[in-house]
Amino acid sequence: MEHNQPISSGLPQNTYPPFTAIELFAGAGGLALGVEKAGFNTIGLIELDKDATETLKTNRPDWNVICDDIANISPLNLSEYFNLKVGELDLLSGGAPCQAFSYAGKRLGLGDARGTLFYHYAVFLQKLQPKTFLFENVRGLLTHDKGRTYKTIINVFTECGYTIQKQVLNAWDYGNAQKRERLITIGIRNDLVGKISIDFPKPHKYKPILRDVLQNVPDSIGAQYSDYKRDIFKLVPPGGYWRDIPEDIAKAYMKSCWNMGGGRTGILRRMSLDEPSLAVLTSPSQKQTERCHPIEPRPFNIRENARIQSFPDEWQFCGGMSSQYKQVGNAVPVNLAFDIATEIRKGLEKIKCGN
Numbered sequence: 061m062e063h064n065q066p067i068s069s070g071l072p073q074n075t076y077p078p079f080t081a082i083e084l085f086a087g088a089g090g091l092a093l094g095v096e097k098a099g100f101n102t103i104g105l106i107e108l109d110k111d112a113t114e115t116l117k118t119n120r121p122d123w124n125v126i127c128d129d130i131a132n133i134s135p136l137n138l139s140e141y142f143n144l145k146v147g148e149l150d151l152l153s154g155g156a157p158c159q160a161f162s163y164a165g166k167r168l169g170l171g172d173a174r175g176t177l178f179y180h181y182a183v184f185l186q187k188l189q190p191k192t193f194l195f196e197n198v199r200g201l202l203t204h205d206k207g208r209t210y211k212t213i214i215n216v217f218t219e220c221g222y223t224i225q226k227q228v229l230n231a232w233d234y235g236n237a238q239k240r241e242r243l244i245t246i247g248i249r250n251d252l253v254g255k256i257s258i259d260f261p262k263p264h265k266y267k268p269i270l271r272d273v274l275q276n277v278p279d280s281i282g283a284q285y286s287d288y289k290r291d292i293f294k295l296v297p298p299g300g301y302w303r304d305i306p307e308d309i310a311k312a313y314m315k316s317c318w319n320m321g322g323g324r325t326g327i328l329r330r331m332s333l334d335e336p337s338l339a340v341l342t343s344p345s346q347k348q349t350e351r352c353h354p355i356e357p358r359p360f361n362i363r364e365n366a367r368i369q370s371f372p373d374e375w376q377f378c379g380g381m382s383s384q385y386k387q388v389g390n391a392v393p394v395n396l397a398f399d400i401a402t403e404i405r406k407g408l409e410k411i412k413c414g415n
Contacts, residue, residue: 079408082106082142082188084130084154084181088115088377088387090369091196092123094397095153099405104142106130111379112387118376134180138187147249149190150408151401155197155392156181158204170216178213186220191252191411192404193217195245196392199228202243213245222247225258232336233263235395237273238368240339242392244400248407258407261399270354271333273367281381282361283344289313292328293357299332301325317348326350337368342389343382362388370395 079100083092086105089112096102104124107113113127126133139146156178170186173179185193195217201210217224224247231240246258285293292313295305302310302324311318314327330352331337337360338351344359353360360368362377365388372394377384 079150079405079412080144080148081151081153082149082184082190084152084184085156085177086112086116086125086154088112088391089119089375090371090391090394091153091155091194091397092116093371093375094392094394094399095151095194095401096120097394097398098401100151100401103144106133109383109387111377111383114378115376115387118378119374130177130180134183134187138184142188144188146187147189147191149188151192151194151404152181152185152188152190153194153196153401154181155195158197158201158209170219173212173216178216182216182220185217185222185247189221189249191249191256191408192258193222193247194400194404195247197243197245199241199243202228210243217245217247221250223250223253225260227260229260229396229400231393231396232267234261234393234399235264235268236336236368236370236393237268237270238337238340238393240393240396242396246400246404252411256407256410259403261403267336269334269336270331270368274333274354274364277361277367278363278373280361280363281384282364283359283381283385285345285358290357293330293352296328296330296352298330298354299335300330302328324348328352330354340365340368340389342386344385365389369393 081095081100081102083102083105086092086107092102092105102123104126105116106126106128107116108129110127113125116123116125159176159178170182173182181195204210214224224245226243226245228241229244231238231242248256248258292305292309295309297304302314317324317327326349327347329350331354333354341349341351351360362384366375369388369391370393377387
């Protein structure tokens with residue numbers, strides 16, 4: 061397998077050596093696209109969902125996309141499978157879905173992660189021993205199962221031979237018109253600590269709003285509200301929610317939610333062009349977490365959500381409408397991925413160039 065293919069990154073060519081990456085739980089490619097743009101040659105991507113893998117293959121025919129359950133891949137001789145020497149891979153990236161561990165052995169190590177998707181990420185890490193890894197997840201992982209889940213994950217990473225650093229980053233700080241927080245964990249193989257260092261990206265000076273990304277959006281499929289719901293959303297001003305319409309109409313719409321505690325600010329929430337979007341969802345319409353279009357009484361369509369997630373307009377999504385919404389909603393914002401991967405590349409350049 062060739063590891064020195066030309067890098068299609070949108071960056072000046074030949075200014076850095078080619079770096080190799082493998083992506084797990086690749087989804088529709090938001091993270092992988094940002095990693096590619098930062099100067100990595102992705103030599104393998106694993107994803108189980110057939111529509112998402114079709115998306116990857118359609119947009120990057122040269123990528124080695126593997127449509128399979130990672131549980132079928134991790135037991136293999138991964139060095140031979142990917143034609144790599146142990147320790148040769150530059151970056152392992154991905155984010156396993158959040159699952160609680162059994163703590164059968166109470167060691168809070170790899171053995172206690174068995175039966176979870178994270179376990180297979182850890183097996184890849186243990187077997188391939190890449191120079192660095194990038195593990196992204198929801199911020200809630202920090203408190204999941206009273207913090208024990210993330211503690212176990214950190215212990216597993218340490219057990220595999222890595223020095224860890226973590227930070228919660230908001231996509232809005234990194235060129236995305238969206239408030240979306242992600243827990244970013246970066247690891248450096250212990251023998252490289254001191255030879256390289258990796259910083260988290262610094263927030264951009266300008267933070268984009270919806271007005272910046274919702275102009276001249278390509279035509280797209282998208283869901284619609286019912287006539288009843290659309291008529292109600294016509295009453296909600298941009299930036300407003302249920303409190304901004306007549307109380308009797310809001311009460312009839314909200315039904316049992318009317319008596320719930322808290323601000324319930326996600327109900328009948330309409331975005332404004334002068335703010336970033338709230339986190340893009342995997343479904344176009346969810347009663348307690350709405351994101352109504354600022355101008356029209358409807359949900360954002362596929363291409364609008366893709367813009368908010370900083371996918372390029374030419375990136376095609378495959379499958380039916382609900383599958384496309386799910387793919388876009390689950391993705392890591394491309395611009396956030398690019399900024400993180402760029403910092404990792406900067407660290408790797410120090411050893412690649414012999415410094």
